[in-house]
Amino acid sequence: MTMTSRERVLTALARREPDRVPWVENNVSNDVARAILKRDDFIHTGYTQLPGRPGVLRVPPEVCRVLPLDSFSIDFSPPRYVVTKAMQTEASQHDVAVEGRIKTREDLKIIDFPDPDDEDLYRTVGEMLERFGGDLCRVMSVRAGVSSTYLSMGISHFMVSLVEEPDLVEELLNRYADWCLRAIRNLQELPFDLVWLPEDLAFGHGPMMSPTQFRDIILPVMRRVTSEIRKPWVFHSDGNLMPILDDLLSLGMDGLANIEPGPMDIEALKRDYGSRICLVGNIDLHYTLTRGTPEETMDEVRRRIAACGPGGGYILASANSLAPYVKPENVKAMGEALLRYGRYPLEEAPAVSPRSAEHVKPAEEQPIDVSFPVLYDAILQGLGALAEGEARRIMSGEGKAEDVVERGLIPAMEEIGRRFEAGLVYLPEMIMAAKAAHRVLGVLHPYFARTGERREISVVLGTVKDDVHDIGKNIVSTVLEGAGFRVVDLGTDVSAERFINAVKDSGAVAVGISSLLSTTLSRMEETVQKIRENFPAQPPLILVGGAPVTDEFARAIGADFRGVSGSDAVAFLRGQLARSRAAGES
Numbered sequence: 001m002t003m004t005s006r007e008r009v010l011t012a013l014a015r016r017e018p019d020r021v022p023w024v025e026n027n028v029s030n031d032v033a034r035a036i037l038k039r040d041d042f043i044h045t046g047y048t049q050l051p052g053r054p055g056v057l058r059v060p061p062e063v064c065r066v067l068p069l070d071s072f073s074i075d076f077s078p079p080r081y082v083v084t085k086a087m088q089t090e091a092s093q094h095d096v097a098v099e100g101r102i103k104t105r106e107d108l109k110i111i112d113f114p115d116p117d118d119e120d121l122y123r124t125v126g127e128m129l130e131r132f133g134g135d136l137c138r139v140m141s142v143r144a145g146v147s148s149t150y151l152s153m154g155i156s157h158f159m160v161s162l163v164e165e166p167d168l169v170e171e172l173l174n175r176y177a178d179w180c181l182r183a184i185r186n187l188q189e190l191p192f193d194l195v196w197l198p199e200d201l202a203f204g205h206g207p208m209m210s211p212t213q214f215r216d217i218i219l220p221v222m223r224r225v226t227s228e229i230r231k232p233w234v235f236h237s238d239g240n241l242m243p244i245l246d247d248l249l250s251l252g253m254d255g256l257a258n259i260e261p262g263p264m265d266i267e268a269l270k271r272d273y274g275s276r277i278c279l280v281g282n283i284d285l286h287y288t289l290t291r292g293t294p295e296e297t298m299d300e301v302r303r304r305i306a307a308c309g310p311g312g313g314y315i316l317a318s319a320n321s322l323a324p325y326v327k328p329e330n331v332k333a334m335g336e337a338l339l340r341y342g343r344y345p346l347e348e349a350p351a352v353s354p355r356s357a358e359h360v361k362p363a364e365e366q367p368i369d370v371s372f373p374v375l376y377d378a379i380l381q382g383l384g385a386l387a388e389g390e391a392r393r394i395m396s397g398e399g400k401a402e403d404v405v406e407r408g409l410i411p412a413m414e415e416i417g418r419r420f421e422a423g424l425v426y427l428p429e430m431i432m433a434a435k436a437a438h439r440v441l442g443v444l445h446p447y448f449a450r451t452g453e454r455r456e457i458s459v460v461l462g463t464v465k466d467d468v469h470d471i472g473k474n475i476v477s478t479v480l481e482g483a484g485f486r487v488v489d490l491g492t493d494v495s496a497e498r499f500i501n502a503v504k505d506s507g508a509v510a511v512g513i514s515s516l517l518s519t520t521l522s523r524m525e526e527t528v529q530k531i532r533e534n535f536p537a538q539p540p541l542i543l544v545g546g547a548p549v550t551d552e553f554a555r556a557i558g559a560d561f562r563g564v565s566g567s568d569a570v571a572f573l574r575g576q577l578a579r580s581r582a583a584g585e586s
Helices: 005-013 030-037 061-065 105-110 119-132 146-153 155-164 166-187 211-226 242-249 266-273 294-308 328-341 373-380 384-396 401-421 427-451 471-482 496-506 518-534 551-557 566-585
Strands: 071-075 082-088 093-100 137-141 194-198 233-237 255-258 278-281 457-463 485-489 510-514 541-545 561-563
Touching (some): 005 137, 005 194, 030 061, 061 071, 071 119, 105 166, 146 166, 155 166, 155 471, 166 211, 384 401, 401 427, 401 471, 401 566, 485 496, 496 510, 496 518, 510 518, 518 541, 518 551, 541 566, 551 561
Parallel strands (some): 194 233, 457 485, 510 541
């Protein structure tokens, strides 16, 4: 029996077999739509980080007539109080959050949400549902307030505040939650079928915060909002959710999306959680849809359907959305593969690999020989005032700045990096340790200048064009400075030309290029190529890093090193410099 798209999606969400695997995307960019439709006179989508009226179309309805997509989506989010930067693509302009505006309780006074009980707020949404619905599954994208809170505070400030000022975090979380739950309550009077709740809670290594912080601060607020949902609903987050997955599932969602490849194993999830929840995802955006071929895309779709589709409870999707940087020919191939391989009964599923080890392997504690244990412990625990005071005490005696760096600061940052990579600490602790280390460097800088202890070897750092994330870059910058390098930090949204000019001006031996968004991997590749073209005889060492950057990608674009922490960047640079010196002396 042939089902409508609405029936197909709801059947899969109920973990039963529909007539074929559904395909749901919460966002299809105007760039992809224009390439697929081969025209520009379609209903464009929109999105803004700035205060305004909620209710924005996220999937052009015309695309659903060309691709076998089974849904269209409307976003109904509260405003975010952020500083933004406009980003231009070929088909549209959108803004991205650069920094939050709420740092203190005094800043809470700028919050001015639209009245969630104002009937006029829902009129346009109702009209869109009636106009574009038809047989499609109508998706309403809403929030629980978590991402709105950390973006409005700025991610770094939010992470530190989780430890130093949790009352402020909870106050803002609850203000957003109050608005969101009332909006959800009113939205459910409208004729849509599925709630989509996107709240990014994790990075590749693991959750943004510790499981304890999540359970104590975040989860109760999310539970208060999601308890209002009376329709089927799907939760979305990027990154590795495994340490908090069981807590998340206690909220009672029907589906989990989009299950980022690498950090998450969708086939293992099918085996271990498939009886409890529908899985939505996860055709790879790091390579397959962005840099792969149509043949590779079709093969990945086939394998994903064969492994996750049996018994129902699977909905095809990209690993996040059909963003401007995906290849249109691969999107088409995704649809072709779905129609070829996604009809029930499915072909036999391939064998799933044996259960993998736990998501976190506790690192063995190693005895660490440090000469400044108080300073070391203060940095490790993120106690900035204590670390700064101890550095001053050491330098007021006969201490040497280089010794403090080499036998106190660097071991502490290497250890916090090791614990972070092992999942023993989380981003708040990492940021606080970096802040403490930076305060120590502030004490040491005059001594470096006076004694000439520090080697003036320059490294240029920056986040690629069209990406405004800087947490990882800033941590690497602090570790490099502590290791004796002079860092030329270009900030975010850095063009290839700015990287090149900075290398020329500073005589840098290395360039560190960061990217957090899969959308900007092509920018990273372009930047690496242009740097090499501009320095053909003696190019600087090129280091790349960030959540979507893999070893394979780094090799493919010609980078010299892919790092996951500041300490491994230091180790690589020191090794390369030592080899260069040895070669020069021979």
